Amino acid sequence: MPKNIVIIGGGAAGFFAAINHAQLHPEHSVILLEKSVQLLSKVRISGGGRCNVTHACFEPKELVRNYPRGSQELLGPFHRFQPRDTIAWFAERGIELKTEADGRMFPVTNSSQTIIDCFLKEAEKHGVNIRTKCGVQSLKNGVVELQSGERLEADAVILATGSAPFGHQLVQTLGHTIVKPVPSLFTFNVPDSPFHDLSGVSLQDVQVSIENTSLHQRGPFLFTHWGFSGPAVLKLSAWGARYLHDCDYQANVNIDWLPAQTFEQTRQQLVECKNQNARKQMGKEIPIKIPKALWNKLLTLNSFQPDQLYQSASNKDLNRLAQMIHQTIQKISGKTTYKEEFVTAGGIALKEVNFKTMQSLIEPKLYFAGEILDIDGVTGGFNFQNAWTTAHIAAQSAS
Ligand SMILES: Cc1cc2nc3c(=O)[nH]c(=O)nc-3n(C[C@H](O)[C@H](O)[C@H](O)COP(=O)(O)OP(=O)(O)OC[C@H]3O[C@@H](n4cnc5c(N)ncnc54)[C@H](O)[C@@H]3O)c2cc1C
Incomplete structure (x- = not known):
């Protein structure tokens, strides 16, 4: 009928x-x-x-x-x-x-x-x-x-x-x-980010976690001029949609720029690089697989100068750098709609x-x-x- x-x-x-x-x-x-x-x-x-x-x-x-x-x-x-x-x-x-x-x-x-x-x-x-x-x-x-x-x-x-x-x-x-x-699927605003001048730089594999939660996502990452974007961030915004809403989009994120390897592997790579390139500039000899702009930024955030020679870096300083490569903490404050x-x-x-x-x-x-x-x-x-x-x-x- x-x-x-x-x-x-x-x-x-x-x-x-x-x-x-x-x-x-x-x-x-x-x-x-x-x-x-x-x-x-x-x-x-x-x-x-x-x-x-x-x-x-x-x-x-x-x-x-x-x-x-x-x-x-x-x-x-x-x-x-x-x-x-x-x-x-x-x-x-x-x-x-x-x-x-x-x-x-x-x-x-x-x-x-x-x-x-x-x-x-x-x-x-x-x-x-x-x-x-x-x-x-x-x-x-x-x-x-x-x-x-x-x-x-x-x-x-x-x-x-x-x-x-x-x-x-x-x-x-x-x-x-x-x-x-x-809302779900948004990018993170990081107004106090020291990475703003890296806008447009991307990485293929980054892990982003929300501090004090089990929320984390891994994948491509993009720096924007207002904060962080890319699939890893968008996915994290989806899984954390309700949590982030409830904390008014104010939270700390923890970024591992090299999740495919351990802190210890990175630390050894830095020390080896120093031993083999003692008279080379740190900004020119990059021992790990991250974009040069990010490497130089992480150097300066650790009080190194990109034109500084490896021989002047102490192993303790290199430990600190390795620490930041696997754990950069940034405060997100607000979100932006992903178009x-x-x-x-x-x-x-x-x-x-x-x-x-x-x-x-x-x-x-x-x-x-x-x-x-x-x-x-x-x-x-x-x-x-x-x-x-x-x-x-x-x-x-x-x-
Ligand atoms: C900018 C943007 C880009 C997107 N890109 C993608 C993508 O590429 N891939 C993907 O998988 N998803 C994408 N999405 C998500 C996807 O568009 C939605 O999940 C999907 O459109 C949902 O379809 P829907 O029919 O349920 O709702 P809608 O597409 O929102 O359709 C609902 C319709 O109901 C009508 N309506 C509302 N109230 C009434 C009423 N009282 N009487 C009659 N009609 C009414 C609305 O006018 C609207 O036309 C995107 C979303 C946005 C905003």
Whole structure:
């Protein structure tokens, strides 16, 4: 029997749910409601305009490790729809994705417009009725009331309003719990950093930890003119999103510039270098694998001069330098939004959702998809993968 399916939110999750449902059930009426004039606005700006669609990680158990919130709940759903399925879904529609060295996947066109065009074309092909400037006011028992006063009767509603406060308030009126939203995926401001003049310098492997916690991340690191960025910092901001919010983004970070080796190995390398290059300038002979600019900075922070000869450095001073190479403590004070990808931690409490169907355990006709849930991933395409997976399952179940 034909049914009425209403999807609220014209973003990544809403579109994916609408297209998949309309394709699966051509006999149903599928209405997609978007409150603004712009459809897919986050997809457009995502990944710096390139749209990091997903990540080349095909083992669900490994994939879920990239979700500071939602990892347990996503394990089942990823066995049903994972990055391999995302790649196939787009390939079937003529969109080829490419994988970058770090595993991020983008359309080969390097343009988010490719994804938008694909969604608009598919929605039209499968008869999705897209209505913009249609903000939803309230929802109860499948009756969707628009801000204009119009009422739509639905057999199932998929709510995909992202991190917008509206969606949170709406489900709270239905009895759902909202885990307090806080920002995730940001860079650290370090106003008193002695490293500001290293802005633009990057390292491939650094470990950054938040002092007095077990929070730490390892990976590429970038100095910015206001502080620290790069995947290691962004991932740490995701895992530490709630902790950092609670301490008002005031914390000490501990940086190990050479996590691949021990303090003792570094100390020996410095001493050996001194013994072999006694008459050479310290700034010119770098015994460890770090950028020259950082080496010179660490020298000056340890009261060495880059033009000083190794023979004048005592082993005690070299110990101190090795100590700083493995433990530079910096005070972060504030955060900066990372323009390429940011996301909200928090949303609908996951224990109130059936992850086999994405159905609300409180309101039977209601399903959820995307960022409205208390799920978020680290940077790299994991947030869209959450949108595709939950939307796909909601689309299959919502009839
Ligand atoms: C700058 C930026 C770049 C990003 N880049 C990436 C990336 O490259 N890769 C990645 O994986 N993730 C990326 N993300 C995260 C990703 O965009 C989100 O996780 C994803 O868009 C969530 O999809 P969604 O459909 O759940 O929510 P959204 O995309 O936020 O869509 C929700 C929609 O609901 C609409 N809405 C809200 N209230 C109502 C209402 N009352 N009635 C009707 N409609 C309503 C909104 O207008 C919006 O269109 C990025 C985020 C940002 C901000």
